[in-house]
Amino acid sequence: MSGTCGLPSxxxxxxxxxxxxxxxxxxxxxxxxxxxxxxAVAIATWSISSTGSxxxxxxxxxxxxxxxxxxxxxxxxxxxxxxxxxxxxxxxxIKAKERVDAAALCAFIVKHAPQHAFVERAQAMPRQGAxxxxxxxxxxxxxxxxxxxxxxxxxxxxxxVWKRAHGLRGSEKEASRQRALQVFPSAHALLARRKDHxxxxxALIALSRNVT
Numbered sequence: 001m002s003g004t005c006g007l008p009s010x011x012x013x014x015x016x017x018x019x020x021x022x023x024x025x026x027x028x029x030x031x032x033x034x035x036x037x038x039x040a041v042a043i044a045t046w047s048i049s050s051t052g053s054x055x056x057x058x059x060x061x062x063x064x065x066x067x068x069x070x071x072x073x074x075x076x077x078x079x080x081x082x083x084x085x086x087x088x089x090x091x092x093x094i095k096a097k098e099r100v101d102a103a104a105l106c107a108f109i110v111k112h113a114p115q116h117a118f119v120e121r122a123q124a125m126p127r128q129g130a131x132x133x134x135x136x137x138x139x140x141x142x143x144x145x146x147x148x149x150x151x152x153x154x155x156x157x158x159x160x161v162w163k164r165a166h167g168l169r170g171s172e173k174e175a176s177r178q179r180a181l182q183v184f185p186s187a188h189a190l191l192a193r194r195k196d197h198x199x200x201x202x203a204l205i206a207l208s209r210n211v212t
Contacts (some may be wrong), residue, residue: 003005009192024170025164029038029116029156031093034189041074046184048053053134054076054092055076056075056076057075057076057115057116057209058072058073058074058075058084058112058113058114058115058117058204059072059073059074059075059114059115059116059117059202059207059209060072060109060112060114060116060117060118060147060152060206061073061117061119061202061203061205061206061207062117062118062120062121062143062147062202062205063199063201063202063205064089064119064120064122064139064140064143065089065135065136065139065140065192065198066091066098066099066100066135066136066139067088067089067198068088068089068139068143068201068202069086069087069088069089069196069197069198069199069200069201069202070087070088070089070105070108070199070202071083071085071086071199071202071203071205071206072084072085072086072112072114072206073184073203073207075207081183081184081206081207082184082186082187083184083186083187083190083191083203084112085112086187086189086190086191086196086199086200086201086202087107087108088103088198088199089139089143089198090105090108092104095187096131096135097137099135099138099142100138100139100142100143100146100188101159102142102145102146105142105143105146106146106149106150109146109147109150110150111141115152115153116152116153116154116209117147117152117154117155118154118155118157118162118205118206118208118209119143119144119147119155119156119157119205120156120157120158120159120162120201120205121156121157121159122136122137122140123159124136128175154194155208155209157205157208161208162205162207162208163176164205165180165207166183166204166210167177167179173197174194174202175201176197176201176204177191177194177196177197177200179200179202179204180199180201180203180204181183181200183203183204183207184203190202
């Protein structure tokens with residue numbers, strides 16, 4: 001319920017009139033306090049209404065591979081991006097039989113309902129053996145297939161493109177984690193460990209809509 005000024009009715013009760021104006025018989029000090037309170041409520045109400053209709057985009061970022069990471073980033077136009085969740089790529093099996101847990105990955109995607117996914121382009125690494133290369137390619141294919149089956153639009157991002165946007169060079173993983181902590185300072189718990197570099201890179205990849 002709102003008063004005639006559009007503020008919640010509790011505000012009108014506080015100012016003792018239906019039009020949310022302070023009573024004329026109040027003392028100057030009371031008037032000052034009431035006007036200050038009125039301004040605070042008005043600003044808060046305006047902020048909620050002005051941002052309530054702003055487009056919000058939820059993005060899935062993926063650092064692909066058996067030991068990669070997932071990140072869900074929420075982007076509100078005009079505001080800093082927010083890292084909502086991050087996780088390691090779910091796997092099952094051990095050693096040569098280790099592979100992506102497609103069901104767990106699907107559950108993660110369905111839970112967060114991203115509107116788009118950005119996945120780093122997979123490529124063979126120098127001195128990578130045939131067995132490990134096959135395992136990596138299989139994992140990447142599984143990840144991309146699950147995303148597609150979840151009906152989430154998918155964009156492949158060149159590693160050099162997203163890294164250049166964040167001032168990163170080479171394959172130094174810790175540098176990516178430190179950069180992610182700068183971009184998402186409130187998400188320290190999700191990126192606290194040095195081995196969380198896969199999550200960190202996934203979070204930075206999720207911002208690729210601004211650089212692709």
